Amino acid sequence: MTTTTTAEWLSLTVLALMRATGERQRDLATALGLAQPTLSQRISGDRPWTLADLDGLSAHYGVPVPDLVAGVDAAVRRLPAARRTTTVGGTQTTITPTPGAAR
Numbered sequence: 001m002t003t004t005t006t007a008e009w010l011s012l013t014v015l016a017l018m019r020a021t022g023e024r025q026r027d028l029a030t031a032l033g034l035a036q037p038t039l040s041q042r043i044s045g046d047r048p049w050t051l052a053d054l055d056g057l058s059a060h061y062g063v064p065v066p067d068l069v070a071g072v073d074a075a076v077r078r079l080p081a082a083r084r085t086t087t088v089g090g091t092q093t094t095i096t097p098t099p100g101a102a103r
Contacts, residue, residue, distance in 0.1 A: 006069060007045060007048060007049055008045065009069065009071055009072075010049050010054075010068065010069060011042070011043045011044070011045060011049075012071075012072055013068055013069075013071060013072050013075045014028070014043060014057065015043065016072040016075065016076055017057075017061050017063070017075060017076065017079060020076055020079055020083075020084055020085065021061070021079070021083050021084060021085055022085030022087075025039050025040055025043070028060070031056070031060045032053060032056040032057070032060065033056070034053075054068060054069070061075075061079060061083060062078075062079070062080045062083060063075050063078045063079055064078065
């Protein structure tokens, strides 16, 4: 049986929050005062998360620290509505059919 560490749960939570807000690693790294490669290494588990990172994530997303470490569901539920993107994971495109086009 595989046990997920707190750091791995935090990485999954950060990825979910980035997706829910439409942010890229570069955006979040800037907000946390990190270089993008450093954030990438933290997310991948190559570098450890710090308590300062937790405080920064909490302030940036408006999610209390306990909810960040409680997992994806808890953190995304606590994400303020104003921080959420209108289309999770991308943009919506309306395709208008061309009259007479083959079906």
